[in-house]
Amino acid sequence: MRQMPPAHPFDDDKLKEECGVFGVVGVADAANFIALGLHALQHRGQEAGGIVTHDADAGFQSARRFGYVRDTFTSQKVMETLPGPIGIGHVRYSTAGSKGSTAIRDVQPFFGEFSMGGAAIAHNGNITNADALKRELIDRGSIFQSSSDSECIIHLMARSLQRNIPERMKDALRRVEGAFSVVAMTRTKLIGVRDPRGVRPLVLGKVGDGGYALSSETCALDIIGADFVREIEPGEMVVISEGKVESFHPFERTASRFCIFEHVYFSRPDSILEGRSVYETRRQIGVELAREAPVDADLVCPVPDSGTPAAIGFAHESGIPYGMGIIRNQYMGRTFIEPSEQIRNMGVRLKLNVNRALIKNKRIILVDDSVVRGTTSQKIKDMLLDAGAAEVHFRIASPPTMWPCFYGVDTPDRDKLLAANMTVDEMCKHLDVDSLQFISIDGLYRAAGVASGRDAAAPRYCDACFTGDYPVKPTDMIAKGFELKTVAE
Template sequence: MSPLPPAHPFDDDKLREECGVFGVVGVADAANFVALGLHALQHRGQEAGGIVSHDATLGFNSARRFGYVRDNFTKASLMETLPGPIAIGHVRYSTSGSKGPTQIRDVQPFFGEFSMGGAAIAHNGNITNANALRRELIERGSIFQSSSDSECIIHLMARSLQQNIPERMKDALRRVEGAFSVVAMTRTKLIGVRDPLGVRPLVLGRVGEGWALSSETCALDIIGAEFVREIEPGEMVVITEKGVESYQPFDRKPSRFCIFEHVYFSRPDSILGGRSVYETREAIGRGLARESAVDADLVCPVPDSGTPAAIGFALESGIPFGMGIVRNQYMGRTFIEPTEQIRNMGVRLKLNVNRALIRGKRVVLVDDSVVRGTTSRKIKDMILDAGAKEVHFRIASPPTAWPCFYGVDTPERDKLLAAQMTEDEMCAHLGVDSLRFISLDGLYKAVGEAGGRDPAAPRYCDACFSGEYPVKPSDMIERGFALKAAE
């Protein structure tokens, strides 16, 4: 089967999470639970998915497929090949690895056979020193099967002298820089690890007599699992039939969780840091309204990601909320290779304006971010074509001016609108009556930091806004990337 074209042919103006991970141990037909979990995490990766399971009689089995979970891992003929009480899975949207269409060799989980038995790993994040590690490993005789940075972890484990898989994983991950939440498995153990800064999420759940690990709590809900807690930054958990054992294989550091998880990546029905994502996004909208009031007749979200913030903006400002833009929920892979005429329709295939609601109104459009600005301009044109008197953009994040190197698909810096223009210049470029972003301080307050952002010790990774990278992006610096100059 040939690789699929990009999953978002009309929506290339959003930041994309690289992937989601899920694992279960201690349940019958664990792979079915994993398939459900991956379905709930589909928003984190839509190009491909994979599942590895282990059965005492049949050993390790795996399946990797292009496309959506629902199109592959709901087929009985496939799921019957993945028996056993333990399984892990992964959904992928490529950032590292091949930069063209996804190759099947890059689809996780990855598997390795060691002297003490096999192990599979699924990784969410990005290894910022992967090029250096890869060169070193190849020089020492390693043969890579993929172009993914995650495969480095398997090769580092193979070279460890430790006598069991969890200890080898500790050895390997101590060599790794960047961001990682890893879900791994042996024949009898489910393992979860977060990097020392806790940039990417990972949570623990209880499902019957078994256990689950997931990128988000919403995937625990779908299998009826009870949310137990978040895996701590720098923590490793090893789960067996005896229960959960916790280790701290890394030096302790202040947490720097990705703040964009609160803004966009995570599903609104998930819980992050003890806070409802939906409620946080509504609070962002309220803060945005306080910071950038505007005289208008209607607050309209850019669906679906802008909806909770738009509700918050409307509640705080007193301006009526309305669904002035309706999303076509059924535009999937039917349009992966449209004709040029259809492609020119662009965003109209995905979004349609509610003309009766928009006509004659001064409209506030609330969106989660502006990346390249191409989609924002098209939406503005649609709103004006529908008869709006004015269009005001309010953005529920600060200007995205720096690329992410920790597991998010971000354009190069010269493609980011906020890296090239001031706020006023962006307003003129987009052709709107006004444009305002929430401040970085305002965003921190909305996620629970009452004093705003502490410049000396920020609690979150906000590099895409601030240009302050908590982990040096070694590979990118080697390629010529220039860090933000010290102020």
């Protein structure tokens, strides 16, 4: 039996997006397009992937595998089992309902057979009332096959009295709280939906003369040669068939709250979000950071690769030279075969190495995207000092991460978040660096294009991980004892 690749032993100090979704209709060999799209979205989920297609002769076909797309969906033998002009796919980390799960039954897309035909669904995000929904559904006779919160949607669709799949999906998603970008398919229709606040991304692309694609990010449209059409709006459902896109708004309209961490870290820098280049936003974060937290130093270095655009912006604004003081081993991934204890003790050096000739005797400004637990930051600081750096100053391209995310991001419990338990000065002493500064929440908003900064009364983004301001109540977590932010905090 194929083993799931072990989690990288040195990647536990980053927030992880949990899913990427992709779908296509109106093309020959849809599965090949989906595999390419999922490959481009691999950064959003590296644990497992799945593809469902439909062919007039073969019907619905599916394949779900652990590991990277390049290792699992490039085999001709596998791809030949997935014929048809329509299909959807999904890459994942463990969802909130299945932390640490290695069961293939938890790998999406999920499929259901209804009286009017079959349907498959793939979901990016997290359902914050999934526990309550699951108890209700089980009490009413539903039998769950997975531990994923996403399966609730299939069961809610099965219980709907509506006469077609899109209407049943509307019914189901009106019961769901939290964040969701969904791609789904019937025998002939490709469907895309975003939650009313638009927390997670979803975009529409045009493929050739009559085909269409739905994707978590625009970079996956680029890889298949699709033209970007537009973003799916918050609260919008699109139904695509026979070269036609129909748009519906089945939810009560509310203020959008797109995840600002998509701009900071999750999305690929070559994607476009809200009409803005992700790379340019990250570079501008570095510019704002240099204005807010200047420091006298000799060299600006990124923690590769996520800190690179911000470091470039910081260097340009400050006038301090930019240099690759840390080099990433591009071949050190999550599929690294079970390291021995001795190799594990080498720590982050397996993944990152210091460019000694560049940083020796220099005062280094180290730019990273975030500090979560702080364990990796300490190791990188030690590496720089061991290699002869005179000083190490950390500049962080996001505000302090003080609260867990319940909308589709793998976040530690609050007591594991360094910034939730220490002031910035205490964190600086804990990390034993010469200085530590984070970009302000207003500076982050300015970098994302909101010139006035954050409006506390009506923030444009979901920034709960920084502020504790949750746009959707985390119903299940509150039932388990999670305490929301108080006025004093």
